[in-house]
Amino acid sequence: MNAASGGACRSGPPSLSAVKALVADDLARVDRTIHANLASSVALIPELARHVTDAGGKRIRPLVTLLGARAAGYEGDRHIELAAVIEFIHTATLLHDDVVDRSLERRGLQSANAIWGNAASVLVGDFLFSQAFRLMVADGSLPVLQLLSNAAAVIAEGEVLQLVTTGKTATTEDEYLEVVRAKTAQLFAAAAAVGGHLVEHDPDVLAGLDRYGHQVGTAFQLTDDALDYLGESEETGKPTGGDFREGRLTLPVILAYAQADRRERDFWERTLGNGQQTVDDFAEACAIIRRRGTIAQTYRRAVACSDNAVTALDVLPQSRCRDALADLARLASSRRH
Amino acid sequence: MNAASGGACRSGPPSLSAVKALVADDLARVDRTIHANLASSVALIPELARHVTDAGGKRIRPLVTLLGARAAGYEGDRHIELAAVIEFIHTATLLHDDVVDRSLERRGLQSANAIWGNAASVLVGDFLFSQAFRLMVADGSLPVLQLLSNAAAVIAEGEVLQLVTTGKTATTEDEYLEVVRAKTAQLFAAAAAVGGHLVEHDPDVLAGLDRYGHQVGTAFQLTDDALDYLGESEETGKPTGGDFREGRLTLPVILAYAQADRRERDFWERTLGNGQQTVDDFAEACAIIRRRGTIAQTYRRAVACSDNAVTALDVLPQSRCRDALADLARLASSRRH
Numbered sequence: 001m002n003a004a005s006g007g008a009c010r011s012g013p014p015s016l017s018a019v020k021a022l023v024a025d026d027l028a029r030v031d032r033t034i035h036a037n038l039a040s041s042v043a044l045i046p047e048l049a050r051h052v053t054d055a056g057g058k059r060i061r062p063l064v065t066l067l068g069a070r071a072a073g074y075e076g077d078r079h080i081e082l083a084a085v086i087e088f089i090h091t092a093t094l095l096h097d098d099v100v101d102r103s104l105e106r107r108g109l110q111s112a113n114a115i116w117g118n119a120a121s122v123l124v125g126d127f128l129f130s131q132a133f134r135l136m137v138a139d140g141s142l143p144v145l146q147l148l149s150n151a152a153a154v155i156a157e158g159e160v161l162q163l164v165t166t167g168k169t170a171t172t173e174d175e176y177l178e179v180v181r182a183k184t185a186q187l188f189a190a191a192a193a194v195g196g197h198l199v200e201h202d203p204d205v206l207a208g209l210d211r212y213g214h215q216v217g218t219a220f221q222l223t224d225d226a227l228d229y230l231g232e233s234e235e236t237g238k239p240t241g242g243d244f245r246e247g248r249l250t251l252p253v254i255l256a257y258a259q260a261d262r263r264e265r266d267f268w269e270r271t272l273g274n275g276q277q278t279v280d281d282f283a284e285a286c287a288i289i290r291r292r293g294t295i296a297q298t299y300r301r302a303v304a305c306s307d308n309a310v311t312a313l314d315v316l317p318q319s320r321c322r323d324a325l326a327d328l329a330r331l332a333s334s335r336r337h
Numbered sequence: 338m339n340a341a342s343g344g345a346c347r348s349g350p351p352s353l354s355a356v357k358a359l360v361a362d363d364l365a366r367v368d369r370t371i372h373a374n375l376a377s378s379v380a381l382i383p384e385l386a387r388h389v390t391d392a393g394g395k396r397i398r399p400l401v402t403l404l405g406a407r408a409a410g411y412e413g414d415r416h417i418e419l420a421a422v423i424e425f426i427h428t429a430t431l432l433h434d435d436v437v438d439r440s441l442e443r444r445g446l447q448s449a450n451a452i453w454g455n456a457a458s459v460l461v462g463d464f465l466f467s468q469a470f471r472l473m474v475a476d477g478s479l480p481v482l483q484l485l486s487n488a489a490a491v492i493a494e495g496e497v498l499q500l501v502t503t504g505k506t507a508t509t510e511d512e513y514l515e516v517v518r519a520k521t522a523q524l525f526a527a528a529a530a531v532g533g534h535l536v537e538h539d540p541d542v543l544a545g546l547d548r549y550g551h552q553v554g555t556a557f558q559l560t561d562d563a564l565d566y567l568g569e570s571e572e573t574g575k576p577t578g579g580d581f582r583e584g585r586l587t588l589p590v591i592l593a594y595a596q597a598d599r600r601e602r603d604f605w606e607r608t609l610g611n612g613q614q615t616v617d618d619f620a621e622a623c624a625i626i627r628r629r630g631t632i633a634q635t636y637r638r639a640v641a642c643s644d645n646a647v648t649a650l651d652v653l654p655q656s657r658c659r660d661a662l663a664d665l666a667r668l669a670s671s672r673r674h
Contacts (some may be wrong), residue, residue, distance in 0.1 A: 099455070160377075160457070
């Protein structure tokens with residue numbers, strides 16, 4: 001049952017499929033748990049929710065839970081439902097994000113709100129969120145409930161923080177990283193730490209997993225930020241330039257704004273501060289960002305987070321699952337498309 | 338501390354203020370708990386949330402929790418935070434409902450979405466929902482968590498069910514009562530039953546409180562449905578005709594549609610089925626409803642629910658708080674404005 005024990009003999013660069021292969025059976029069980037808990041006599045619920053859960057999501061967060069639990073030495077079954085809980089919280093957040101951002105696409109498909117409308121996306125998101133709580137209560141561990149309910153509240157607060165900073169071109173790097181910490185990294189941290197709670201309450205292990213998750217989550221987000229100005233829509237499954245068009249200030253822009261000349265500052269104020277964009281503006285944004293070198297700077301910060309994540313794993317005994325977590329951390333900031 | 342013990346010497350018709358006076362101190366503590374848990378470094382959260390929590394809400398659901406706990410013989414303090422949890426879930430639902438219904442007013446004031454936009458209402462609603470979970474986890478009782486997380490999931494499912502029945506003029510009374518049960522009555526049932534969980538796990542007491550809550554919640558909803566076609570906007574704090582204008586099929590219309598002639602059916606199809614309304618249509622809707630006598634029929638059903646609620650209290654020992662719950666049940670269906 002425990003694929004985590006024993007050393008590893010790895011070669012070549014890490015790949016997501018190799019990482020996933022280590023817990024392939026568990027991932028399949030997570031998918032079955034997700035589908036089983038979408039069942040409802042109200043047909044719209046599974047229909048809309050499956051559109052989101054099945055549309056090319058990489059299951060990175062549940063993967064972190066599965067690997068974290070195994071790497072911490074857990075050999076039971078509780079990690080399956082808790083991994084599904086993490087994905088439910090994530091999916092509920094996606095549904096509400098797309099309403100908030102008025103996004104019409106996600107992962108190359110029409111967004112749920114584009115198909116079924118905002119009202120349905122809001123309410124099915126609420127259903128997924130409440131199903132997540134029902135599942136974690138069924139697990140029955142108060143420390144796990146504390147971890148996950150705190151994470152949910154921090155995420156919600158981070159979402160509001162992001163909303164109030166939308167269009168604020170003077171956002172500093174620190175302010176932005178606070179949004180990323182709350183909105184994105186917190187769920188990765190909870191996904192990782194929940195595994196530690198299943199075996200022991202060694203504070204060092206829990207702190208290490210929490211730190212791993214925070215750093216990996218930040219690495220993924222910053223890399224996504226960079227990719228959104230690189231343009232490989234088919235690969236990322238996201239319409240390139242989505243952040244720009246929806247007025248989201250992300251790190252490549254924040255760093256470029258900090259070193260902008262007068263003309264560039266006017267450009268960012270008009271396009272992101274006031275939301276007045278023409279069809280050529282995204283190309284111009286990419287040109288400025290290239291000139292200022294802020295894609296490379298963003299990647300450097302992401303790589304530093306990946307390195308921190310790998311270091312944080314030192315609290316765990318050596319195992320194949322620990323290695324896989326390290327590979328995942330490196331993958332987070334090495335994506336170039 | 339326990340105002341619940343001892344018999345009562347009542348006279349005159351019940352009044353909400355008399356019911357509230359019995360637990361006035363506890364209600365004030367619930368308000369302080371609500372405000373304390375709206376605190377956030379993100380200023381928009383308390384600002385928007387206080388607009389909703391302080392805008393004339395009657396605190397009926399927390400009142401049910403406080404009285405239910407005392408009537409069940411509970412003498413501690415846990416009911417305060419749990420009453421706040423119930424109000425948080427209710428408030429989160431209101432915020433999302435107003436987005437879903439595109440309501441611009443609530444209780445005579447501008448709705449939060451009218452002031453701060455849909456995005457803020459969705460995300461602050463999520464924050465309140467997650468704060469509710471954090472508070473109930475802090476309470477630390479798994480049976481209470483099961484009760485409340487199940488209620489939240491049923492409510493969310495009921496919200497989606499209501500959405501898919503919007504504009505469906507052929508909705509039957511039973512289908513409608515199923516929406517009311519899930520969307521409205523379930524939270525009243527949880528509000529009542531949570532008090533029972535604080536003292537004992539006598540299944541008869543818990544079942545009685547659950548039944549009381551379901552019946553009271555239904556009585557409140559059906560009475561609201563009737564009032565929305567009676568027209569006393571200052572008193573209800575709701576813009577009269579809101580249900581009609583937003584295309585919500587409620588019991589007065591469902592009963593009127595069931596006995597409609599050809600012309601009336603065409604009217605309901607046009608105005609509620611297809612949402613094509615002129616300024617005179619609400620007056621015409623009221624005229625049809627008066628002719629068909631469905632306000633009185635709706636009230637009769639509400640009164641029956643109130644009677645059932647009073648009967649359900651038989652499982653509790655006689656006390657002033659039990660009497661107050663009975664008064665509240667009678668009040669639910671006796672409002673005429």
